Amino acid sequence: xxxxxxxxxxxxxxxxxxxxxxxxxxxxxxxxxxxxxxxxxxxxxxxxxxxxxxxxxxxxxxxxxxxxxxxxxxxxxxxxxxxxxxxxxxxxx
Amino acid sequence: xxxxxxxxxxxxxxxxxxxxxxxxxxxxxxxxxxxxxxxxxxxxxxxxxxxxxxxxxxxxxxxxxxxxxxxxxxxxxxxxxxxxxxxxxxxxxxxxxxxxxxxxxxxxxxxxxxxxxxxxxxxxxxxxxxxxxxxxxxxxxxxxxxxxxxxxxxxxxxxxxxxxxxxxxxxxxxxxxxxxxxxxxxxxxxxx
Numbered sequence: 339x340x341x342x343x344x345x346x347x348x349x350x351x352x353x354x355x356x357x358x359x360x361x362x363x364x365x366x367x368x369x370x371x372x373x374x375x376x377x378x379x380x381x382x383x384x385x386x387x388x389x390x391x392x393x394x395x396x397x398x399x400x401x402x403x404x405x406x407x408x409x410x411x412x413x414x415x416x417x418x419x420x421x422x423x424x425x426x427x428x429x430x431x
Numbered sequence: 432x433x434x435x436x437x438x439x440x441x442x443x444x445x446x447x448x449x450x451x452x453x454x455x456x457x458x459x460x461x462x463x464x465x466x467x468x469x470x471x472x473x474x475x476x477x478x479x480x481x482x483x484x485x486x487x488x489x490x491x492x493x494x495x496x497x498x499x500x501x502x503x504x505x506x507x508x509x510x511x512x513x514x515x516x517x518x519x520x521x522x523x524x525x526x527x528x529x530x531x532x533x534x535x536x537x538x539x540x541x542x543x544x545x546x547x548x549x550x551x552x553x554x555x556x557x558x559x560x561x562x563x564x565x566x567x568x569x570x571x572x573x574x575x576x577x578x579x580x581x582x583x584x585x586x587x588x589x590x591x592x593x594x595x596x597x598x599x600x601x602x603x604x605x606x607x608x609x610x611x612x613x614x615x616x617x618x619x620x621x622x623x
Contacts, residue, residue, distance in 0.1 A: 355603035358610060361513070363520045364577045364602065366584070391505035394512035396559030396613055397578050398467055401474030407483050410469070411461050414490045418457065 361390035442507050449497035468515045475519040489515040520581035562612035570605030
């Protein structure tokens with residue numbers, strides 16, 4: 339039986355509903371910050387949230403299809419080109 | 432559980448190439464996900480310029496974070512969508528706070544229930560549609576309002592003219608059931 343407390347007390351593991359709310363951006367502050375802090379310390383909760391992120395793929399597929407602007411890819415290319423070269427690793431040989 | 436279809440071919444290799452800073456890897460990632468990510472963000476923001484900004488931020492963040500990519504963050508596509516959704520909802524809430532208006536008119540959620548016309552992930556869409564259809568209507572409504580409009584519990588209660596506690600219950604029960612149904616399409620039938 340999942341626990342469904344309304345007040346997330348930092349430190350304990352998140353309930354199933356809390357994990358879902360966190361993963362799908364439905365958790366509000368200050369609970370979200372407390373949950374995020376907990377996730378940095380708890381491998382089990384972090385792994386569960388990671389699995390729940392798959393729901394984004396299904397939900398996103400419900401959005402009406404839209405054509406991206408033609409310059410979007412080039413814009414991203416230019417923005418990442420501003421990254422300092424030292425952060426970039428050479429490709430494998 | 433049936434195997435999950437992937438939006439990205441050879442995901443592990445693509446992550447490695449992104450982490451190595453290979454320019455062509457960014458092209459490959461965007462070729463696979465640019466359109467569905469833009470569709471999601473535009474669906475939330477209803478503003479092409481704002482959507483372009485968010486999608487651009489998303490891919491830049493993925494590119495820069497690829498070296499530290501943790502498989503614990505989930506599959507690559509899930510990670511990308513989660514970044515885009517999180518940012519889009521942030522922008523939407525900030526806009527709403529500035530304007531003190533902007534809630535989508537009632538009745539528009541039907542667009543999501545009918546789904547996109549030319550989506551690029553038919554398995555995921557069909558599975559999610561099937562899962563949503565098995566939710567009670569009130570739970571389905573709460574899940575969609577939270578996910579696509581980023582409504583707070585209070586905003587949803589005001590919109591639906593129901594107590595906040597009822598909103599919380601509907602959303603939590605709806606999310607749990609949706610997860611069960613989406614990951615295991617037969618779960619709903621076993622309960623019958």
